[in-house]
Amino acid sequence: MSPELTVGLLGAGMIAGVHAHAYRDAPGVRLVAVADPVPGKAERLAGEHGAQAVATLEELLALGVDVVDVCTPPTSHADATVAALEAGRHVLCEKPVTRTLAEARRVLAAAEAAPGLLSIGQVARYAPDHRAARDLVEAGEIGTLRMLTHSTTTALPGWSEAGWLADPATSGGPLLDQGVHSFDYAGWVIGSPAVRVHCMAADSAAGPSTYAVATVRYENGAIAHVECSWAHPASRGFRLSAELVGTHGRLAWDADQLMSGVLHRADGASEWWDALGDREFTRELGDFFAACRAGGPPPVPAAEATESLRVALGALESARTGRTVDLTTWEQP
Structure with missing residues (x-):
């Protein structure tokens, strides 16, 4: 090379x-x-x-x-x-x-x-706030992590070619397309396998199961609470909030604190200006290219991403059936 x-x-x-x-x-x-x-x-x-x-x-x-x-x-x-x-x-x-x-x-x-x-x-592993929080957890600053809450809410994204995001068979809806970020981040920070998930979801004009809340239990006893939605008002923009609670402290932040400004138009529409831009993508790609040159390891191994996928798909199954899904034994139908 x-x-x-x-x-x-x-x-x-x-x-x-x-x-x-x-x-x-x-x-x-x-x-x-x-x-x-x-x-x-x-x-x-x-x-x-x-x-x-x-x-x-x-x-x-x-x-x-x-x-x-x-x-x-x-x-x-x-x-x-x-x-x-x-x-x-x-x-x-x-x-x-x-x-x-x-x-x-x-x-x-x-x-x-x-x-x-x-x-x-x-x-999400490369967003500055998410990375800083994970580093503080790793350093023991909040003791043993016992609960992580991650919420991402927005309107149905309108940028997909021929509207594929609105097709649950293709995108998996917000629980997979959007929620997989939350499930991956939670697993990465908690550092223990997810063992079960329970999810409730509601339909909206944006489609089936476009408002959802899921609770995940991990092998080490920690829990994660994930909220995701494509059913929120478009004028509100994309909103993210997170909280990490440990035995000796708490970390919390939300995306509004990271916005450099907002334009409220006379017709009721709003335009948010993101101060971070594509900074996390620059870091993500930089890490990947460095790993390619070094011969590995990959920054986000496919095995870890597969576990995040399993949790998201298990949440979809739980929302469909109303039952808790045992992730240690469950297989996607």
Whole structure:
């Protein structure tokens, strides 16, 4: 591998654009091409970054890129990730690792056999507030962590191609698309396997189970409470709050404290200005590229992301059946 890492970006939607922008702050990394089957999308994003536009993963691989960055809907993650790994490339795959546990097992097997590195885009681990809180827990500043609460609420996102986010079969709804960040962060900070989950969810105009609350028990006795919603007013913007309670202290923060300003329009709409921008994505990608150069380990192993997926899917199952799901034995139907 040359000192320069070349990247092929699979997908040209919103998150792909964020990744492409973050490459600019990654020394020795060059975006070679963007692939998207929707006419015009790859051309627009590639043109902004001096890259080539192609239509398929096969064309990306034919260009000999070192890294494939998978930024497509989760139902396509498994096939794309496995193909890129089998072609000998490093792979960064956006969260969730896959849409199903069966697909995740395919990806895990491919990653184990492949020479390249696979990391999953669980970017909440890189948000400055989330990382600082985890470091304080690790340092014992609040004693033994016993409870973690994580809430993310917003309106139904409107940026997905042909509205795939609104299709639960593709996105998994907020419990998977949005909640997987919370489940991953909780598991990462608590540092113990999740053993059971109970979830209640309500339907809304945004779709089925678009307001949900889940409680997770971990092997070490800690609990996590996760709230997520696509049913909140659009004018309120995206809101995040978190609380970590230990035997000797408490940490808490919310996203409003991180906003640099808000514009309230005469028509009732509001526009929030995020002071953080894409800082966490820059850190996430920087960590991944450094790991590629060092030969590993991956910053977010696929096995850890699979456990986060299991909790999110278990929460969906609990919401559907009204029963607590034993994560030590449960398998997705």
